[in-house]
Amino acid sequence: MKILTLDIETSPNLAHVWGLFKQNVAINQLMESGEVIAFAAKWYGSKEVKFYSVHHDGKEEMVNAAHALLSKADAVVHFNGKTFDIPHLNREFVEHGLTPPAPFKQIDLKQIVAKQFRFPSNKLDYVVQRLNIGKKTPHTGHKLWVDCLNGNDKAWALMRKYNKMDVEVTEKLYDRLIPWIPSHPNHGLYGDDKRVCPNCGGPELKKQGKAYTAMSVYQRYKCVDCGKWSRGNKRLDVTPITDVR
Numbered sequence: 001m002k003i004l005t006l007d008i009e010t011s012p013n014l015a016h017v018w019g020l021f022k023q024n025v026a027i028n029q030l031m032e033s034g035e036v037i038a039f040a041a042k043w044y045g046s047k048e049v050k051f052y053s054v055h056h057d058g059k060e061e062m063v064n065a066a067h068a069l070l071s072k073a074d075a076v077v078h079f080n081g082k083t084f085d086i087p088h089l090n091r092e093f094v095e096h097g098l099t100p101p102a103p104f105k106q107i108d109l110k111q112i113v114a115k116q117f118r119f120p121s122n123k124l125d126y127v128v129q130r131l132n133i134g135k136k137t138p139h140t141g142h143k144l145w146v147d148c149l150n151g152n153d154k155a156w157a158l159m160r161k162y163n164k165m166d167v168e169v170t171e172k173l174y175d176r177l178i179p180w181i182p183s184h185p186n187h188g189l190y191g192d193d194k195r196v197c198p199n200c201g202g203p204e205l206k207k208q209g210k211a212y213t214a215m216s217v218y219q220r221y222k223c224v225d226c227g228k229w230s231r232g233n234k235r236l237d238v239t240p241i242t243d244v245r
């Protein structure tokens with residue numbers, strides 16, 4: 001399975017506002033709308049973190065590169081990408097006259113974190129530090145974006161480092177969360193080996209107990225590599241009697 005971890009950076013909307021508090025910005029006050037200014041991406045199992053930006057590559061090349069990478073992916077791992085990164089990229093694609101990239105599954109780690117755990121904060125930086133798996137690159141905050149939009153090379157070097165680091169910590173978080181992901185795209189369907197852990201593709205499944213549904217019993221397994229629970233699809237037993245609904 002080709003798994004791509006991806007993170008984008010966007011520019012802020014620029015608008016004329018008449019005050020600082022509780023502003024309602026009408027569309028004709030919008031001077032420039034936010035856009036994708038950079039993205040970083042990494043194939044699972046490869047060391048290289050790719051980076052493209054409007055500064056280093058130009059807008060069109062960056063957008064085309066994102067389209068090509070997504071089109072090659074079976075699954076895309078991101079943090080909040082279902083509502084942020086992917087729709088932002090899709091908007092760039094349609095604005096550039098591109099058709100949709102080849103379909104891919106999405107593994108949004110923010111949704112996994114929010115669903116499975118109760119951390120005081122579901123922010124990426126908080127969660128990865130709490131799990132001792134790294135931290136985001138510190139940066140100069142809003143000023144970094146302003147400097148980048150002014151074409152400052154040093155600021156862009158930091159943006160590249162920051163964006164690439166985000167992808168690295170996102171992938172590390174994915175590694176930790178693999179056994180916690182419900183309905184992960186099933187590795188047994190993508191590779192030649194069918195009897196593997198659905199979540200990590202590990203070949204060693206230990207029989208451990210049975211899995212019960214309302215009517216049937218199945219063999220239950222635990223993955224030796226990642227700890228994910230799974231079950232066989234062959235019924236070991238079926239009840240002759242079940243309740244009415």
Ligand SMILES: [Zn+2]
Pocket residue numbers: 197198199200201202223224225226227228
């Ligand atoms: Zn596994």
